[in-house]
Amino acid sequence: MLNLAQSELHNSVMSEWTVDVDRRIYKGIQSGMDRGFIQKGDPVIIITGWKPGSGSTNTMRIINAVDVANKDLLAPITGITSVPSFHKIESDLSNKSSEASLPDSTKGSKDDVKFF
Numbered sequence: 001m002l003n004l005a006q007s008e009l010h011n012s013v014m015s016e017w018t019v020d021v022d023r024r025i026y027k028g029i030q031s032g033m034d035r036g037f038i039q040k041g042d043p044v045i046i047i048t049g050w051k052p053g054s055g056s057t058n059t060m061r062i063i064n065a066v067d068v069a070n071k072d073l074l075a076p077i078t079g080i081t082s083v084p085s086f087h088k089i090e091s092d093l094s095n096k097s098s099e100a101s102l103p104d105s106t107k108g109s110k111d112d113v114k115f116f
Helices: 017-034 086-095
Strands: 043-049 057-064
Touching: 017 043
Parallel strands: none
Antiparallel strands: 043 057
16 A cells, blocks of 8 residues: 655645645555556555545545656546646746746636646
8 A cells, every 4th residue: 555645745735625636646656656566557546535634535436557757737536627747847847937836726727727
């Protein structure tokens, strides 16, 4: 079982909860792949809640592991919008010399939200 430590992700929390959860799931899968625990195509069991906070864990999903390295958008797992990957955000941050901001899916900009 691979459990993602909060310390690995504490600086990269996003304002949209479902997008944040999806990115954490993908980060955990990629971490497992990097360590050799997970192979591309392996089934991965994901346990999440229906809302933020303790006491709301009620959802189990089984997905196939995908290699997300160097991808800018990821398919949604818990939400309905595409997920900006850690690679996309890190490359955006490295390209900006001024203060960077993460995309806010609540802005409604057509560039921030992509639907499948």
